[in-house]
Amino acid sequence: MSEAWGLFVxxxxxxxxxxxxxxxxxxxxxxxxxxxxxQDLLKKKQTFIGYAGWKTASSKSASTAPADLALGxxxxxxxxxxxxxxxxxxxxxxxxxxxxxxAEGHIPGALEFxxxxxxxxxxxxxxxxxxxxxxxIAYCHGSSCELSLHLANALMDQGYTNVKVFFGGWPEWKKxxxxxxxxxxx
Amino acid sequence: xxxxxSQWNTVLMLQSLxxxxxxxLLIYASSDKLGDPEKFLKIIENYHxxxxxxxxxxxxxxxxxxxxxxxxxxIGFQWRGAAFLFCTLMGIYTLALAWNLVQGTxxxxxxxxxxxxxxxxxxxxxxxxxxxxxxxxxxxxxQTYAAVKKE
Numbered sequence: 660m661s662e663a664w665g666l667f668v669x670x671x672x673x674x675x676x677x678x679x680x681x682x683x684x685x686x687x688x689x690x691x692x693x694x695x696x697x698q699d700l701l702k703k704k705q706t707f708i709g710y711a712g713w714k715t716a717s718s719k720s721a722s723t724a725p726a727d728l729a730l731g732x733x734x735x736x737x738x739x740x741x742x743x744x745x746x747x748x749x750x751x752x753x754x755x756x757x758x759x760x761x762a763e764g765h766i767p768g769a770l771e772f773x774x775x776x777x778x779x780x781x782x783x784x785x786x787x788x789x790x791x792x793x794x795x796i797a798y799c800h801g802s803s804c805e806l807s808l809h810l811a812n813a814l815m816d817q818g819y820t821n822v823k824v825f826f827g828g829w830p831e832w833k834k835x836x837x838x839x840x841x842x843x844x845x
Numbered sequence: 846x847x848x849x850x851s852q853w854n855t856v857l858m859l860q861s862l863x864x865x866x867x868x869x870l871l872i873y874a875s876s877d878k879l880g881d882p883e884k885f886l887k888i889i890e891n892y893h894x895x896x897x898x899x900x901x902x903x904x905x906x907x908x909x910x911x912x913x914x915x916x917x918x919x920i921g922f923q924w925r926g927a928a929f930l931f932c933t934l935m936g937i938y939t940l941a942l943a944w945n946l947v948q949g950t951x952x953x954x955x956x957x958x959x960x961x962x963x964x965x966x967x968x969x970x971x972x973x974x975x976x977x978x979x980x981x982x983x984x985x986x987x988q989t990y991a992a993v994k995k996e
Contacts, residue, residue, distance in 0.1 A: 660926070660929065661926070662923045662925055662926025662927070662929075663925075663926035663927070663929040663930050663933075664926075665923070665926065666913060666914060666917060666923060666926050666927060666930060667910065667930060669913065670906065670909045670910040670912070670913040670914070671906045671909075671910065673909055673913070674905050674906045674908070674909035674910070675902075675905060675906070677909065678882065678905045683880065683881065683882070683883065684882065684905070685882045685883050685886060685901050685904065685905065686901065687901045687902050687905065688898075688901070734893060734950065735891065735950060735951045735952065736949050736950065736951055737949050737950065737951035737964075737965070738951075739949045740948060740949015740950060740951070741949065742949075743949055744949075825951075826951050827951065
């Protein structure tokens, strides 16, 4: 046991020392590295945070949940995770794709919430959610699509605490032959 | 009596071989992580098992802990302590992977190569559980062959 402890202390000490002098070392107390590409995209989408109609109601939450934190803590779901939640019917799916794509096919029960038109859809969708702890699952075209990330981050900025992203999204869901529905209704 | 001794030596031989194998495995696992703590940080961040404040420190320490533990196991220096750390690491990895599997989290395992798109499945958890059992088997040895003697 003392051997293990000694080895642990030596490795930890060496690691910290190496990191201090290593050119690609990371700050041990600084902010976590973020997805800078997304960070840039979010900065361009200031309207997400500035939507007056419901920012007032959640101003306290918004101020304590900055975009940086949301990006760092973004939980992701696999197809299995998404299907489990679909079966349990506790989570709300949010389709971040365009209205046309939503009408062509979506996960049954998923609410239409086009991420690029957040201001239009927020007043329609958000009142349908139970509360800010409601489990929300955003999805779009799959791993190459960032709409679900935009949506999830905007929701987290507004104080929604249980937001997840189903990265496989619509293509993975469809490929698995899971239930789908068409039209502009959930 | 001779047969019993011979069997005992066979077990010891197997434990010694596994000790070295576990060491090489851990050195290999650490090799991709040592030079890129930032990328490794993103991987362990997705496990959602450590508080955010501890993540950078863990991203820096874990690869070197794997490396030195692996080195000690491979050469048989302080091998018992190293085997204990190996079991601890594998136990933690197995639990973290199993928890994320149950949660349905989509993530890159980051177990061996950080760029690999190895999806988390039941096999990943089983594999780490096998590694954990191997470590326990090594730890149960009373002595080992081909080890660097501690002065």
